[in-house]
Amino acid sequence: MAPEPDERDQPPAPALHAHGVVKRFGPTLALDGVGLTVRPGESHALVGRNGAGKSTLVGVVTGLHRPDSGTVAFGGAPAPAFGDRAGWRSRVACVYQKSMVVPDLTVAENLFLNRFEGERIRWGRLRRRAADLLAEYGVDVDPGARAGQLAVEQRQFVEIARALSFGARLIVLDEPTAQLDARGIQRLFTKLRELQAQGVAFLFISHHLQEVYDLCTAVTVYRDARQVLTAAVADLPKDELVAAMTGDRPGAGAPSWRAAVRPRRTSEPVLRTEGLALDGEFEALDLAVRGGEVLGVAGAAASGNTALGETLVGMRRATAGRVTVHGRPVKPGSVPHALDAGIGYIPEDRHRQGLVPDRSVAENATLTVTGRLGPFGTVLPSRTREFALTMIDSLDIRTQGPDQPVSGLSGGNAQKVVVARALARGPAALVAVRPTAGVDVKSKDALLGVVRQVADDGSAAVIISDELDDLRVCDRVLALFHGRVVAEYDSGWTDGELVAAMEGVHGVAAVEGTDGMGERT
Template sequence: MAHGPDGPAAAPEAAQGRGMGSEPALHAHGIVKRFGPTLALDGVGLTVRPGESHALVGRNGAGKSTLVGVVTGLHRPDAGAVTFGGAPAPAFGDRAGWQSKVACVYQKSMVVPDLTVAENLFLNRFEGERIRWSRLRRRARDLLAEYGVNVDPDARAGQLPVEQRQFVEIARALSFGARLIVLDEPTAQLDARGIQRLFTKLRELQAQGVAFLFISHHLQEVYDLCTAVTVYRDARRVLTSSVADLPKDELVAAMTGERAGAAGTSWRAASGPARTSSEPALRAEGLALDGEFEALDLAVHPGEVLGVAGAAASGNTALGETLAGMRRAGAGRVTVQGRAVKPGSVPHALDAGIGYIPEDRHRQGLVPDRSVAENATLTVTDRLGPWGTVLPSRTREFALSMIGSLDIRTRGPEQPVSGLSGGNQQKVVVARALARTPVVLVAVRPTAGVDVKSKDALLGVVRRVADEGSAAVIVSDELDDLRVCDRVLVLFHGRVVAEYGSGWTDRELVAAMEGVRDVEGVERTGERS
């Protein structure tokens, strides 16, 4: 039984009646949160019962992370209320009070790797006290045993498998008295056996009354673990339902706003791109990177934009970075117009004709205290003067041409790039990637953090690159980024699981990216062996 945004906030009946008390472990009601002009949460609600695993799902930007920030005390809501076990949430800033109610276990482990398990469990609890190490280890052993965590308290945390580090974090949270644990993408770094062990432990803790708020991009896991699910879309709650009562296609439809059964292209198993008469501009053969993606083949032809879609931990970002020489493949090879590219070498990739737009322009794309001109010409300094010199006049002339071509809004080539808006900074990164007139442009989430107008302009540039005879690869989980593509490959847990032509629907693509099996039009895309 599903509830729309105006329906009851309580979890479905299937999630109730566990005999663990009538008060919800968590009840959030009417939560509003703004960040400047951006409305991140628009009167949303969420209820999690004791002993329940409740999934919170939605596309990027739906409001999930902001809601987690509110219910863990990191964000102060502008309106609404949060209660734990029927009692009001602690005051904002009361760290100890929040620790006694809720904890969050993130995708990236927060344990201190060089400390032992025992030291991590009791970190920051002995301020000003003399530590008796034998007693500390004994207390750690008792705490782990209480929650059935089979981990050596003397082991270095960094030497533990990922799921055991998660068990330690959960045990630490429970030791403060928290009975609600937020799991944010907990399976992203786990293999199939690790996921099975994690889920087994979670079910054991549920039997003790511990509640879990489960956030994952892998919707099949919602059906494997959870009893209830809430869907956010565009900062609003659109659905709360018993998992058992919600068909997978309806869940995907709620996330995308696209009705189940909407017309679209039929899915086909990934079997390589449609052949054309031209030699591929870029080809990858047997390309693999240990821990990120399995051996795969792809080819991109002149005039084509290929999308590589995937959610968190799919391996799509690592694939884009490997194609651009940022990471060294463990197997296989990359060629540009038939010429082999040296693995893990950015200079060689540039010389071969690969232009690159990185995922994080601040960390990988810009030198903030340098000018627009200097940033835009970083890849062509060998062309700006004789015998290795860089002539300011040539630098300025080149930069002016890129500023005009990409409509970069700046006071001039000499303006520090740090003074530009986010969209114009990204255009400078694009200018640098295009400066050498690449054979193929590889763009990883090229519109991240820019406004709608800049997004359209940037995607238009990528399309223009292909229309003028080069090739492009867009690596992204943003549907709008992928609409400009002629074909889209979908990665899930490091494997290519689907390929679409240009007429895909949001429902189809999201289902494949999220690993949902048995959805109409998506044939068992998410299975793990």
């Protein structure tokens, strides 16, 4: 007679097991029957391009979103009831890229925040309990220090210790290295490995695939709201991981739509940077964009590409180097001077940086040219309407008229108003940061066509984005990783090689030397 199985021989239940999860937001299918299993003591990576469904899955497993169907279990037990904050907090916690600690409170106060409702707080005892808690998880931080004085990774350690003190054995790390330097990343990874040895499980979300190979033992890939791959990291070549993310076959050549390569323009640079740098964002960059050229600057989170765009247009002041337009220096950190120098700007966030929502289409489209709409600094409504009607017609902005508030426009048409404002002065150089974010496919094609036409008419254009579709219109693309140009591609790049460079996966793409000016080194 066979012996009864010993429960001690059974593998422990997964720290997290999600199965068949479906989530819709209105007509948008954000998760299409996906799954994910994270074992105790495991660092499991979840990767995918923007819009793949990673953030939605995190929302589901942390209790922020109620799934439309599917199951979620922690340690073999069903997830707490939706809305049971204490129940979810005792199972799973999320450490976000942006620290959630309160900087003006001490470490001890942050650790025990919201735990003493109606109780009298004994401060000495609180600090002793905080010291014991930090020591238990090996976090070398003074419990009496202000959280705002800590290094970034120390604040993350405090958040992890707080989560573990509630009983959570699964920690979601959402881009935890985005604000860390190399030493900070190493210290963080060392601490994570120590906690893994104690049975703590981590779900690791990162745009930097090299970190997946450095830290994780398993990886799951989402693409277009579906789960397309789960594998052991050690058994998965980097090119196959990139291919799973993009849908390309490993080693596939350039697609046929790139067959028509535009000739390289030979005019003198219109927009140039020399040794341009911004501490903590990007290192010294020498770039040159010629008239008739669209330069793409590709980069994932924390690459420094958005900061570069904001520095070019004067929203941020460089710590070194200079920007010139047609050889004339642009005053650092001055938006008005950048406008006067001939730089047009399409910002990343049209709602926060691009539009005045309670103002009309006409008023928004003419914000940069109000001095030209009437004598002696006045603004004539008739000229404003006339100018706006011209822009509405040329950009095919679907509106009830120039007097309609922009708040009533669709996303694509609102973005066209932002583009109209950027083009109002006839810029010598156009800088566009993620110009098609949040717009439909038809509007996306139209907007990118406008940027292409600006260059074809003789101006210089720069598209800064991590969206591959934005970059397809470019004549040349630079890939940034941690503030450095790591690769340059002409228009024949493939999705796989560009994503590999953006994600810091060395050895997948052939990284060629470049001086940032279209010349090989």
